[in-house]
Amino acid sequence: MTSKRSLPRRAAAVAAACTAALVLAACGGGDDGSAGHDTHGGSSPSASASASASASASKGRHNAADIAFAQGMIPHHRQALEMAELAPGRAKSAEVKKLAEAIEKAQDPEIRTLSGWLTTWGEDVPAEGTTDHSSTHGAAGMMTAEDMEELRKASGSAFDTAFMEMMIEHHEGAVAMAETERADGSYAPAKKMAGQIISSQTAEIDRMNELLGKN
Known part of the structure; x- marks a missing residue:
């Protein structure tokens, strides 16, 4: 009986662990993607725009x-x-x-x-x-x-x-x-x-x- 009761418990624990892993993976993926997007879409375009503005200002002299x-x-x-x-x-x-x-x-x-x-x-x-x-x-x-x-x-x-x-x-x-x-x-x-x-x-x-x- 003890063995039969432990199996469902282990199965539930494994399922919970898998669910937690999926949630973490999803969140982690979102964070990484978001961070990557911010770096690419925020800093890089901003730096590019700044460089372009500087070039235009230089040409404008x-x-x-x-x-x-x-x-x-x-x-x-x-x-x-x-x-x-x-x-x-x-x-x-x-x-x-x-x-x-x-x-x-x-x-x-x-x-x-x-x-x-x-x-x-x-x-x-x-x-x-x-x-x-x-x-x-x-x-x-x-x-x-x-x-x-x-x-x-x-x-x-x-x-x-x-x-x-x-x-x-x-x-x-x-x-x-x-x-x-x-x-x-x-x-x-x-x-x-x-x-x-x-x-x-x-x-x-x-x-x-x-x-x-x-x-």
Whole structure:
């Protein structure tokens, strides 16, 4: 009798143990799966999103358009300064001399700023005196070597007229470059400078057209 009673008890104990094992396995499986899911679905996507955001932020600092703007505007400004530096000794009009002075005052610091950006970005800064006037004529309103020689030889009223006509074309090129930067660039300080160039040089174009009797 004792043996018969112990068999059901052992069977019940085994059944209970199996049930407990199944419950633990199910719970354990859920925990492991949940933990795995949290690790994969929580940390990894979060880390991935963070890395992606960092990459986007890095790209947002500057892009190819910003580099092109800086590298193009430096020689462009240098030529404008070259033209403006002729005015004190050749211009007749006080207005032309005043315009030339304003151009120097605005564009010389911009060249230094643009050069600083390129250096920070690890990009080449256009070397001094390397502008090929002949090949760049028409590009962004650049003057040819012949244009520059004509301006150097002129004086008085003839210089005033040539200076303003050439500088209008030159400014129009700068404004077009700045508009491209505003549209395509991503570096906020460069876009801000572009806006200032558009504003100041458009005003100077209007003033020169007025002095030439074209307004």
